[in-house]
Amino acid sequence: RSAPKTDGRHDSFELEPERHPALHVISKRPFNAETPSDVLDSFITPNELFFVRNHLAVPLINAESYVLEVVVEGVEKTTLLTLEDLRTKFPQHTLAASIQCGGNRRSEMIATRWVQGIAWSIGAISNATWTGPLLRDVLKYAGYDDSNENLQHVQFEGLDCDAVCCYGASIPIEKAASRSGDVILALEMNGHTLPRDHGYPVRVVVPGTVGSRSVKWLGRVVVSHQESQSFWQQRDYKLFSPSANYPTVDFATAPSMQEMPVQSAIYEPADGSVLPPSIEVLTVKGYAWSGGGRHIARVDVSLDGGKFWHTAEIKPSPEPFKQQQGRAWAWALWEAKVPVPPEMRNQVEVVCKAVDSNYSSQPESIDPIWNLRGLNNNAWHR
Amino acid sequence: RSAPKTDGRHDSFELEPERHPALHVISKRPFNAETPSDVLDSFITPNELFFVRNHLAVPLINAESYVLEVVVEGVEKTTLLTLEDLRTKFPQHTLAASIQCGGNRRSEMIATRWVQGIAWSIGAISNATWTGPLLRDVLKYAGYDDSNENLQHVQFEGLDCDAVCCYGASIPIEKAASRSGDVILALEMNGHTLPRDHGYPVRVVVPGTVGSRSVKWLGRVVVSHQESQSFWQQRDYKLFSPSANYPTVDFATAPSMQEMPVQSAIYEPADGSVLPPSIEVLTVKGYAWSGGGRHIARVDVSLDGGKFWHTAEIKPSPEPFKQQQGRAWAWALWEAKVPVPPEMRNQVEVVCKAVDSNYSSQPESIDPIWNLRGLNNNAWHR
């Protein structure tokens, strides 16, 4: 294949965008930063405070010359689409979706037993609205036809590259081509042109799926018989037994992460807070989310480390953040006002756990889900 | 609505079918019996040993006069289909699917803390092939059109009734009408006419979904704006916090169970077995399954109660039991040959846990998932 169609400088960190000072920076090159806890309590994360997970340098892309290539294996012609084409040739959709990094809450996993990876706290997840054409409409336009059963994956190639290769990932065709999959080629985020850190000019947003498949600076889409062969699809974003480690693990037989399991976290009270000695009722707040469009069925909160549980109130989600049946892509926000018995006032251990619409539950502790890449930490949040 | 179209005797237990003596009978009226452990180790559960979960007496249905009613709200004409119609008017499909009762493994939950309900061990799940027309083809024939967005649920009414009402349940329209949902109106089970205990002459099989939605002795299908209003949809098959109980729980706000979470169980060695004192390698075998068509990504086995984990071999599934991407309806069978260190020979605690293709995990213990109906016990199996 030919070189990505940008005006270059893909492996240079000299042209990074400016960032909001309130972001919690975890690594600078590539830039990774999380949403501050006090900003999580909102159905919309402002664009400038949306967590940033970059695998490589941010490419500088010229909107005028930008072209998206769409290739369907078995279809001779490659479809080339300008930004104008993406805006005008297809119906535009807006949907609300959280994006969560596969490593969200890794810092707790690291604390249990060391793993390599960005030490995210609870802010490697954010929520926004996304506007653009549906991927399925673009695939049809490019000649994809669901009667060809060889075509099982849709690969995405980013325009973020180092000297050797560019970022890439893929998702199953069912997700990409189904009406209920809601995969969107986002041109706007919260009603504004995509910021450079979030994929300007085009990011595919794969709702309900690990963030690493929502490829930013999208340069090429390939409908294929096989998964993306990129490092990030084949040798990362896979999980193994807590007793397995390099070099004996077999990446080939582990499935690549797609839909994520149920998650929740507490952002109030902040970790380590000291409660007023006379407190009678403690207000606990947090988010909860599950992959695959599953909505949150219930959030339980405990002040005694998990013996007695109080059921939290899930806040009513305004449109378009509503928890739609099977298409609940946006997080739920919840709040519990929990009575604090006098004898517990100086020994509260606040814990939350959520169940999703499958009544799938979060695991109690990290040890049994520990994995060598530190992915999918969805243990109870303490 | 009119009375169900059978030749009656719905509330009589005098005309129950004969049953195989090897079934583990748990209750006689209604009849509930589980598959013996030694029979679980097979991709096909023989029809006569498939677990039986009856909510009411088994109706005696005359194939000649049997008619399935299909009603689509907003479509004036009710569609009536004979068995011959179901066999000849629609393409016939065969698929392999496990059916699991919502109460599978309830006995372990009861042992932790009492709950009402049938005390199932690990055999309230079985696996078979199912043959018949797809529900979606029948719905289209009856005038269902997916552009009518009011139609959100498909209700099933059984011909098993007591003096007051008949069994009923519903599933979301997305599952019922999508190509990948694979919902089938089964006329055959493992290549034979359905046995009376399994819904003769027609059972809807909703793969990946709690068994209670796979309504037996199907008499009527209604595409509706609302869920089934039956007791079993509204006041059962819902889960609550472990700290919640009658009479304060609010059934109205809890979602009805549909897709089930990841599950696994050990059938060899049998619970309480004594190992030979000189054993060097222990063979551990079991099944694993997840709802929603998710396949099993990994099964871990521990001999020390969960400190060190060995990854089991998942047996290759023959056609049609293959673990197809997003449509893995049949269980996986697994085996681990685990070395037993000399110092552990008289203190082995065998445990298994599985993860599915979402990397959703099983909870470690029962207490935090305990619920007043004793449903969805998918804690690690010990």
Ligand SMILES: [Mo]
């Ligand atoms: Mo990520």
Ligand SMILES: [Mo]
């Ligand atoms: Mo059940």
